[in-house]
Amino acid sequence: MTSKDPGAPGLARLAGLIADExxxxxxxxxxxxRAWxxxxxxxxxxxxxxxxxxxxxxxVAGGLLAEERQGRHRYVRLADERVAQLVEDLAAQVAPQARRPRTLRASSAGSAMAAGRTCYDHLAGRLGIAVTDALTVRGLLRQDTGFALTDAGLTWFDATGIPLRRTGRRPLARACLDWTERRPHLAGVAGAALCRHALDEGWCVRIGSERAVKVTPAGEDALTGLLGIDPAALR
Amino acid sequence: MTSKDPGAPGLARLAGLIADExxxxxxxxxxxxRAWxxxxxxxxxxxxxxxxxxxxxxxVAGGLLAEERQGRHRYVRLADERVAQLVEDLAAQVAPQARRPRTLRASSAGSAMAAGRTCYDHLAGRLGIAVTDALTVRGLLRQDTGFALTDAGLTWFDATGIPLRRTGRRPLARACLDWTERRPHLAGVAGAALCRHALDEGWCVRIGSERAVKVTPAGEDALTGLLGIDPAALR
DNA sequence: CGGACGGTTCGGCGAGCACCGAAGCGTCCG
DNA sequence: CGGACGCTTCGGTGCTCGCCGAACCGTCCG
Structure with missing residues (x-):
């Protein structure tokens, strides 16, 4: 076989889009x-x-970003959840090495990110892991044979008032490797719905304009009551 | 925030490794x-x-490949399952467009690949999809709430004589997007075990030295008997 | 209406890198 | 032992591409 795989040029072009600092x-x-x-x-x-x-x-031409013009501004965001997942996966592959904050400011910002943050549209960091683990030990999420909600899990989301809308082919539950914790946390439709619900209900708030989020006192009560999460683990 | 994400250089470097045709x-x-x-x-x-x-x-220096020297040969293979998944995911992102074989030979090779092939260490193509679907409709694999084997699925693998060895943190079941079918097929420990079993038992054989595989008559019997797969769908 | 501002286009510069052929090195085999 | 073979190293070449500043265009606002 001397013939190159026909997908090689496309693969190289796609990677080339990301291969610039x-x-x-x-x-x-x-x-x-969000859109920047x-x-x-x-x-x-x-x-x-x-x-x-x-x-x-x-x-944008490569399909990684979607743009929206407003007045003299050009807003741009990731094209879809698939692109977000791709970037996450690549970043996770890099993570094994270096993770050493240089300045004090970067270090404190880093610790806030490690405590809790959003990862595209779901929760990550210690917060995301805590939620994922709590769902698992309560039998609402199954990780031992793959990664899927259980029937009890579907009931829980319904009872808690978090609607899960099946949209297109996006999976209801998906594992997303957490950069800082090196373990999978909940993504997919359920992860996004949970994150949105948490922000809407004031369980957590964004810190500044960054990705880091902080759990509020009301959020601690809710997470403890609903999932038995120890608030101390989130700080 | 004027500070670049510290992960950017690493991400760019990793993508740069793939960004060459x-x-x-x-x-x-x-x-x-396999090792080439x-x-x-x-x-x-x-x-x-x-x-x-x-x-x-x-x-190799970038950690994507592992090498093994034997005499005057330098054998090289993907470093691990994570790298394979990464390449698969990137390739799947490219796939939406062009998939038009040029020559007749490429076309026939392409149709063989579309019928059945291996994807790193599990089955893909119409064969992979057929197996995944059969597992799903029989209640052995759950795709509606994520992607995981059911308890009945664990029992089935055991009863069929396909041992599932949990190794490290590799998930037991994982969805891998099929290039040609545009739908997820079974990967992870279970997918790899099933593929290995199919090859060991002679259910299918490799065509030439390529990734394409062909289902044998014995394989048709086995797949029909064990999973109720219609052999006609595999050709 | 005019200036400030966000974004784009263009020309030019410099660095990085994929590529090759030639030469060299170790392995295998007749 | 000598030649074939697989692989690597090394110069040299040409192209691609990221970068900038300057000029330009449209939007917003005083």
């Missing part, structure tokens, strides 16, 4: 699931606006 | 789960041996 920084920043403006991303990546404009053009 | 061709070829020699890969990718030697050096 500035573009990689954009994708990681956009993992918070071109200027914000340029400052974040530390390059000129003109440079970043070209990067955005490539990422 | 020759290296991408190697990774796709290695998805068959440097020379085989050079011919496959269509570049000089010297060029490919450098590529292998980078892929």
């Amino acid at each position: 500035s573009r990689a920084a954009c994708l990681l920043a956009l993992l918070d699931g 403006t071109a200027g914000e991303l340029a400052r974040h990546a530390g390059v000129a606006a003109s440079t970043l404009s070209e990067h955005l053009g490539k990422l | 020759s290296r991408a061709a190697c990774l796709l070829a290695l998805l068959d789960g 020699t440097a020379g085989e890969l050079a011919r496959h990718a269509g570049v000089a041996a010297s060029t490919l030697s450098e590529h292998l050096g980078k892929l």
Whole structure:
């Protein structure tokens, strides 16, 4: 067989989109699931606006980002959940090595991220792991034979008032490898619904404009009452 | 926030390893789960041996490949199941577009691949999908709430004589998006065990030295008897 | 209406890198 | 022992691509 796999050029092109430090920084920043403006991303990546404009053009053309123009702003976000998952998976593959914060500020920001954060549209960090573990030990989520909600789990979401809307082919429950904890946490439709519910109900709030989130006193009560989570483990 | 995410350089470097057409061709070829020699890969990718030697050096240094020297041969394979999954996921993201075979030979090779093939260490193509679907309708695999074997599924594997050895943190069941069918098929420990059993028992055999596999008459009997699969659907 | 601002386009520069062929090294085999 | 073979190392070459600043366009606001 001397014939190259026909998928090779496409694979290389896709990887090439991510294989630039500035573009990689954009994708990681956009993992918070929100839309950023071109200027914000340029400052974040530390390059000129003109440079970043070209990067955005490539990422959008490559289908990784979706854009939305509003007035003189160009808002951009990850195209869909599949792209988010891809970036997560790649980042998780990198994680094994280096994770050493340089400055004190970065260190404290890092510890906030480690305590709790959003990962695209679901919860991650110690918070995400705590929720996932609590669901598992209560028999609502099954991880020993794969990764799926149980019938009791479906009932729990329903009873708790968290609607699970099956949309397209997105799985109801999916494992997402947590960067900081090195263990899987709940993603998919259920993970997104739970995260949205937690933010809507004020169980947790975003810290600043970053991905890190903090559990509120009301949230501690709710998580303890509903899932038996020890609040001390979340700090 | 003017500080770049510390993971950006690593992410870019990892993607950069895949962002070359020759290296991408190697990774796709290695998805068959076997070890290839440097020379085989050079011919496959269509570049000089010297060029490919450098590529292998980078892929090994980057942790994507594991090498094994034997005499004057340099055998190389994907480092682990995580890398295989990563390449699969990236390839699946590309797939939506182009899938048009050029030559007749490529077309027939393509149809054989579409009928049945291995995907790293599990079954894929119509064969993989047929098995996955059969497991699902028989209540042995649950896909509606995630992706996990049921208790009945565990019993079935045991009764059928396919041992499931839990190794490290690899999930027992995992969904792997099928390139050709655009639907998930069974991967993980169970998928690998099933594939190995099928090859060991002669249910299917490799076609030539490629990833494509063909179901044998004995295999048709076994799949029909054990899972109620219609042999006609596999051709 | 005019200036500030966000974003884009363009030209040019410099670095990185994939590629090859030639030469060299170790292994295998007649 | 000598030649074939698989692989690696090394220069050298050409192209790609990320980057910037300057100029330009449209939007927002005083």
